Amino acid sequence: MDSRAAVATAEALSVSFAELASALRDGTDSGCPGEADPMRRVADGFLDGLAEISRLDAKSAALKAWLAAGYSAAAEALAGPATSPEDNTGQEMALIAEVACALTVSERAAGALLAEAHALTTALPLTLSALQAGTISWQHTRIMVDETLNLDRPAAAALEAHFLDPHAVNPARGFAGELIPGRFRHKARTWRERHHPVSIEKRHARSAADRRVEYAPDRDGMAWLSAYLPADTAAGIWNRTTTAARALQGPAEDRNLSQLRADTVATWLLGGTGDGADIDGGRVDAVVPSPRAQVLVTVPVLSLLGRTEEPAMLDGYGPIPPSMARRLVADGAESFHRVLIDPRDGAPLEIGRTSYRLTKAQRQWLRLRDGKCPFPGCSNHSLDNEADHILAWAHGGTTGISNLGQPCHKHHRLRHTTAWTPTTATKNEPPGWTSPTGRHYQSEHPDWEPPHWPDHLQAMAEHLANNMAEHPEPAIPGPSPVRTL
Incomplete structure (x- = not known):
């Protein structure tokens, strides 16, 4: 892409935005009284418009990254080769400051944009192409840049191909752009960990030396307490805390699960403060049950x-x-x-049963198959979720794995109080969902x-x-x- 092509692309994007806005206005004004459901057509038009705007945003972001990389290369050529490390640092600072002023952003944001643009235009061609086509968002793109950071060129290319090249060996199940950014980061990081050229044992040993607890004051008399721990230790603490908090729930308990988790941890760490006591306004219980987590x-x-x-x-x-x-x-x-x-x-490996009540083994199998709530984009872990018959038992549904989902409380309620419905599952794939508008959304499949x-x-x-x-x-x-x- 040369500068004239870039200008043409920018003009085309501007026209696309204008045409889309005009089409939406015309669609809103042209509902005919004789149509079966004119408001449904209007609503669908707005939803389609949102999706199209998202694609145009991605194409605009691709152009922005290309322009940033192009300006960086041109400015470097104009400045000439640096004569010392200090001169090189000065040139970088001047470049970042110029971009920051032109975009009215902080120098930190400008530096991040230039670094991401350089990675996209020099090492991640599939990612840049997908962004230009509008099939992934800028958020997805930044995650790809971040997860390939410090990987050598072959390893970065392999990670990129896994998620963006359908012809790659063992490609990802589902395109990256179909995942919300947070779930894409999880899957990309998981794949990176599995295929990192440096042994996970060596990286873990190096990182374990950095374990620590951090404290940060916050507003309104609150503060954050966080711990950087080995994964098995952190997961054990989290699951045990969740299990203990859920055991405290009941008709007489007015605290939600998040509050119960926080109060439980505070009680454990401080050794109990008396029945129904307050810790600076946050009620805790002196004795917190400690059932075994799974x-x-x-x-x-x-x-x-x-x-x-x-x-x-x-x-x-x-x-x-x-x-x-x-x-x-x-x-x-x-x-x-x-x-x-x-x-x-x-x-x-699958476990089966035909009675209405799930066995402990079946619940564990659902956790393995789904890993989390199967609603698209939801990240609630399976430990917190509720087993649900896709086809109700009263309507002839069985208690086989292929007729079970494990939605979180929020999406379980969505299923039973609205027109959102789960679709058929299999022993290896969680159910997808159909919205009230008739659109089908796939659930995330584990790789x-x-x-x-x-x-x-x-x-x-x-x-x-x-x-x-x-x-x-x-x-x-x-x-x-x-x-x-």
């Missing part, structure tokens, strides 16, 4: 045996070092449950990956895969593929 750890078999260094997956978090998973297994941690996976494709088999064990892997194809019931010791440790 944390699922999905471990590739060979990683569990120490033959490979594949990451394990911690429910509600993502990849963890295999040594951490092996320690959880070896220590027999009561709050953690080991999950064995299919060696052919990495999918967790399972086949376990890595070392070359000298490849024959064993092929034999096991053939054996499992002939005998669908997996040959795994014990009464159930999900066991309490």
Whole structure:
């Protein structure tokens, strides 16, 4: 793209915005009294307009990034080569200051834009193309830049291809632009952890040395207390706190779950302050029940045996070092449950039942399949969610995995009080949703990956895969593929 093409693109975007606004105004004014449902057509027009505006915003952001990168290169050429580190720093500061003034933004924001624009135009061609086409947003783009930071060129290209190239080896299930940015970051970070060229064991050992607790005062007599901890420790604390808070809920309890979590942690850390006492206005209970939480750890078999260094997956978090998973297994941690996976494709193994009431094993399977509330964009972890029959039991629905969802309380209520309806699920895929307007939205699908088999064990892997194809019931010791440790 040259400067004249950039100007033409900008003019085309301006025309597109004007045409869209005009079309929406015309659609609003032209409802005919004789139409079956003119207001529905108007409402659909506004919704379609919102979606189109989102695509135009993405195309505008792509042009902005291209212009920023172009100005940076031109300014560098005009300044000539730096004669010293101080001269180089001065040139960078001048460049950032110029862009900040031109855009009326802070120099920090201008510096971030220039860095992101450089990455897009030099190392992430698929991301820039998707942004130019309007199929991903600027937020998605920034996440891609962030998650490929400090990766070498082949690793960055592999991560980008996984989410944006449908012809890549083992591409992501679902296009990146179909995920809200927060969920895309989670999936991108998970993939990055699995495929990072530096062992997760080495990176974890380096990061664990930085564990700490931080305190930050806030407004209105409040403050933040946060802890940077190993993932298994943090997940155990969070799930135990959630379980204890839920146990306190009841008709006589006026605190919501978030408040109960906060009061529970305060009580545990301060050792109790008396029945119904206040801690600077926040009521806590002297005795907080501490029922056992349930944390699922999905471990590739060979990683569990120490033959490979594949990451394990911690429910509600993502990849963890295999040594951490092996320690959880070896220590027999009561709050953690080991999950064995299919060696052919990495999918967790199914558990079934036909009665109305779900078994504990079925609830764990739903947590494995969905990982979170299956409503598009929702990030509520499965521990907080409620099992729900897609086709009601009273209407002939069964209690099989393919007829079950696990929506959070909010989206469970949405399903039963509005025209939003879940669609059919499978044993490996959560249900999608159909809106009152008839639009269908897919749920997020977890990206399972086949376990890595070392070359000298490849024959064993092929034999096991053939054996499992002939005998669908997996040959795994014990009464159930999900066991309490």
